[in-house]
Amino acid sequence: MKLNIEQFITSYFRYWDIKQFENRWSEEDEWAIDLLDYNLVRNSPEEAWPLILELVKAAQHKRHLSIIAAGSLEELINNHGASVIERIETEVRRNPRFAWTMLCVWPGKKDKGVYTRVKIIQEKYKKHDIELDA
Numbered sequence: 001m002k003l004n005i006e007q008f009i010t011s012y013f014r015y016w017d018i019k020q021f022e023n024r025w026s027e028e029d030e031w032a033i034d035l036l037d038y039n040l041v042r043n044s045p046e047e048a049w050p051l052i053l054e055l056v057k058a059a060q061h062k063r064h065l066s067i068i069a070a071g072s073l074e075e076l077i078n079n080h081g082a083s084v085i086e087r088i089e090t091e092v093r094r095n096p097r098f099a100w101t102m103l104c105v106w107p108g109k110k111d112k113g114v115y116t117r118v119k120i121i122q123e124k125y126k127k128h129d130i131e132l133d134a
Helices: 005-022 030-043 045-058 062-094 096-102 112-124
Strands: none
Touching: 005 030, 005 045, 005 062, 030 045, 030 062, 045 062, 045 096, 062 096, 062 112, 096 112
């Protein structure tokens, strides 16, 4: 089954918006969270990575970027950091939205090398800002 990326993006952000603003779960959109966070991020980082980039690209608010950072991206880094850190460093250099998103990641200390590299990114871009609604 081929993933409809637009439907995925809509469901992902709607799920978190409903949770934040209506203080309830969106059962109809939960599939997007399950797919990315509980399936791909944990088991298929190569498939999770392009979806995370699509979410960053589609985000219309900084709160959406912070949700991606504190959830999917943080888990990807903490579970597969050694295999994704180089592409993260590359993406940060070319993508201002992604650089800002990385500021909201709290890296785990399981892999000290990855932790250090994430902290270097955050130090370098700590004054970086982007034009989006808060």
